[in-house]
Amino acid sequence: MTGSAEEFVAELPCWAGPIELEPLLGGTTNTNFVVRDGTDAMVVRLGHDIAAHGIVRTHELAACNAAHRAGLGPEIVHHQPGALVMRYVEAxxxxxxxxxxxxxxxxxxxxxxxxxxxxxxxxxxxxxxxxxxxxxxxxxxxxxxxxxxxxxxxxxxxxxxxxxxxxxxxxxxxxxxxxxxxxxxxxxxxxxxxxxxxxxxxxxxxxxxxxxxxxxxxxxxxxxxxxxxxxxxxxxxxxxxxxxxxxxxxxxxxxxxxxxxxxxxxxxxxxxxxxxxxxxxxxxxxxxxxxx
The missing domain is CATH 3.90.1200.10 (Aminoglycoside phosphotransferase (APH), C-terminal lobe)
Incomplete structure (x- = not known):
């Protein structure tokens, strides 16, 4: 990822229009944002594989998709190396x-x-x-x-x-x-x-x-x-x-x-x-x- 995290998020191809970006605090291995593009609200998680903790992002994606289908997690709307975009949950x-x-x-x-x-x-x-x-x-x-x-x-x-x-x-x-x-x-x-x-x-x-x-x-x-x-x-x-x-x-x-x-x-x-x-x-x- 080149440039700032905010610039990387802004360039993701899933937005319907100009975005409003708000940092989401609390991540211990990820950088997170709430993003609104005038149509929807999404949560973006930025992070790559972390060998020291056995974190494999392709596996995380599979688990997130399965959790959504099981009724436990939000829908994943976009993913690419370093980024996972899911629907914002009003909760x-x-x-x-x-x-x-x-x-x-x-x-x-x-x-x-x-x-x-x-x-x-x-x-x-x-x-x-x-x-x-x-x-x-x-x-x-x-x-x-x-x-x-x-x-x-x-x-x-x-x-x-x-x-x-x-x-x-x-x-x-x-x-x-x-x-x-x-x-x-x-x-x-x-x-x-x-x-x-x-x-x-x-x-x-x-x-x-x-x-x-x-x-x-x-x-x-x-x-x-x-x-x-x-x-x-x-x-x-x-x-x-x-x-x-x-x-x-x-x-x-x-x-x-x-x-x-x-x-x-x-x-x-x-x-x-x-x-x-x-x-x-x-x-x-x-x-x-x-x-x-």
Whole structure:
């Protein structure tokens, strides 16, 4: 991409007329804009493949199209290398505080059920697997090969990653979102939309449940509400034990993601503080695995 991001967006061939462009804040691996061309409102996501995070934009496009057909995501109206253009959704982006309500947690659980049952039916072409333990091993290998402020902890984190994989055991894979931050959900008053499919891939459904829980600091009561809404039954002790294993895996992935961002990102965000926060959460959750 030559010139500024704004110039690149203005030159996209999908506009019906002169555009009004507004930066959309909040992206951690993309530059985003809301664009109005006098006819429609669109969201433009600018970003290329990111090898350090396993982000492949052609795969993201396939996942976005499948999510739209499954009723979870907006329509993609244009794509080209470096740019993804989708219809603007008139809806409210969820905040972490919204997820403190049991009714919302139940809605989220049902959305994940739809994601895992329906999105794969609409996928076309080759797809990726997001096996979180493999992802973590990749991050750990890269961190070990670089100058890293957590170098003294990497071997222990690698051993814990392997332990978590053994504890989980066999899985029934589903096509998962794998990045369930509150900001990736929007509520239009009638339905929830699920956005940002750049990490989507085949995984254990328990990862999405755990990722949603750990990213948003759910309590055990919240976890029980989530599991109940997802499965349509009361959660069991085995359910909660499996969820805890995957919460540890999710937290480990988040801390290693932020540790990688400390090295590769050019965005003005405090990744070091987030790494430290996730490290604390991971250690706390991992200790719970051995608690009576």
């Amino acid at each position: 409210r982006t969820l905040q972490p505080s919204d997820l403190a309500e049991p009714a919302m947690i139940a809605r989220l659980g049902r959305v994940l059920g739809t994601c895992h049952r329906e999105v794969a039916k609409h996928l076309r072409g080759p797809t990726l697997m997001f096996w979180v333990f493999h992802v973590c091993r990749g991050y750990l290998a890269e961190a070990s090969a670089q100058t890293c402020r957590l170098s003294g902890s990497l071997s222990d984190l690698a051993a814990r990653n392997n332990d978590l994989e053994k504890r989980l055991g066999p899985i029934e894979p589903a096509f998962c979102h794998n990045d369930l931050l509150a900001a990736n959900f929007m509520d239009d008053g009638n339905r929830l939309w699920l956005l940002d499919w750049e990490y989507a891939g085949w995984n254990s459904p328990w990862f999405d449940l755990a990722n949603l829980s750990s990213n948003n600091e759910f309590s055990q009561s919240d976890d029980e509400t989530l599991i109940g809404a997802y499965f349509g039954r009361e959660p069991t002790r085995d359910d909660l034990a499996t969820l805890l294993v995957m919460k540890c895996a999710s937290l480990l992935r988040e801390l290693l993601w932020n540790l990688t961002q400390e090295r590769v990102s050019t965005l003005d965000l405090d990744y070091e503080a987030d790494t430290n926060r996730y490290l604390h959460w991971f250690n706390t959750a991992y200790e719970q695995l051995s608690a009576p």
